């Protein structure tokens with residue numbers, strides 16, 4: 001059923017018409033409407049001629065429609081992006097939380113009006129039942145998209161960052177930086193956290209031919225009135241190239257900060273943008289990666305197979321002595337881990353060599369197949385959004401894959417489980433064999449990075465739960 005039919009079905013048919021209205025009545029109505037529009041604009045209340053349709057949908061909540069409606073991929077709240085109403089989003093926040101959100105939005109809007117801010121955009125909104133209907137901002141919450149925007153249009157964001165500093169001198173947002181261990185971008189050495197662009201998306205607006213950087217304040221739920229020493233650090237972490245502007249603004253607002261701390265955070269912020277985005281983009285350009293994802297295929301230079309075999313042979317001999325570096329790398333494995341020893345059958349070197357002949361090609365094949373499978377499925381997902389040639393940020397996003405680690409050494413684990421080159425009583429259990437296989441895969445992968453066949457590999461060991469551990473592979 002199409003959306004118009006659904007709305008008609010749910011709309012009360014007994015709406016009055018105003019055929020009998022006199023000319024004066026119409027004029028009076030126009031004046032009232034004009035004033036109402038001005039009032040609503042000031043109050044940030046969404047108002048347009050589709051309002052009654054939104055209301056019908058939000059109150060009736062037809063399952064058949066919401067079930068198939070496109071949704072935002074970020075954030076905990078369900079946010080619907082109806083195709084038929086491209087100017088708004090439906091945020092299913094619930095009644096109470098919706099009211100709180102509206103109140104905070106109004107509070108911040110009042111501050112911004114007083115501060116004469118023009119680059120920080122709070123969408124106009126209205127609540128119908130469980131839903132907030134909000135202006136849809138022209139944003140993309142993908143991290144790489146926002147990093148690219150900031151790196152390549154830094155100056156355009158001068159005013160927006162000044163305004164953010166001013167806003168933060170009164171109220172600041174506490175959920176813009178995260179230490180969530182599942183965020184691979186947060187694992188960059190020496191940085192250790194990532195930016196929640198899904199709560200602070202950047203975009204560029206153009207008016208009368210002049211461009212300026214804007215920031216969408218779409219999630220104000222975590223607003224704090226208290227100043228603490230993270231207030232300015234948060235801003236510097238997100239906008240490190242604006243360190244001086246933030247400090248100037250903070251000085252004029254008499255905000256207190258520790259200069260050294262801010263410098264350190266700015267270094268982290270710059271590193272995040274450099275390693276998380278710029279270095280990888282440069283690497284892709286040097287490699288001559290085409291901008292047509294349909295031509296992409298991950299391959300490994302097979303001339304190195306003998307070298308990899310030798311590495312695996314040596315590592316197997318080391319593992320046989322009960323030395324598995326995996327246990328050093330991953331704190332999850334420490335507690336109560338029983339490490340097997342001396343399981344290779346005599347002659348040990350011969351067994352290790354024979355095993356390396358089987359395991360090395362299996363791991364290399366798994367790596368190539370798993371990466372290509374994951375790449376194809378990511379490209380397919382994106383291809384719905386990519387209209388023509390993907391931009392640089394999209395290429396960076398497409399070639400940064402998060403893949404469940406176990407997939408890479410599945411075959412190696414099976415070979416270890418079935419081989420008669422090891423004494424299974426001394427190396428019991430599939431888990432232990434998997435850990436051996438994981439270490440073997442790891443040393444090959446590190447070499448692929450050394451040989452620049454892969455740009456970066458984060459084993460994701462910081463993640464608390466082993467089940468969720470996945471490799472971050474950028475190639």
Ligand SMILES: Nc1ncnc2c1ncn2[C@@H]1O[C@H](COP(=O)(O)OP(=O)(O)OP(=O)(O)O)[C@@H](O)[C@H]1O
Nearest residue numbers: 072074075076077079123134135136137198218219
């Ligand atoms: N006005 C808007 N215009 C466009 N997209 C929006 C808008 N509001 C929300 N979104 C999209 O929906 C996502 C979730 O919205 P929001 O951040 O408000 O939800 P949330 O549940 O409060 O998030 P969190 O998990 O941070 O608490 C955003 O990251 C963004 O992608």
Ligand SMILES: [Mg+2]
Nearest residue numbers: 075198199219
């Ligand atoms: Mg959010």
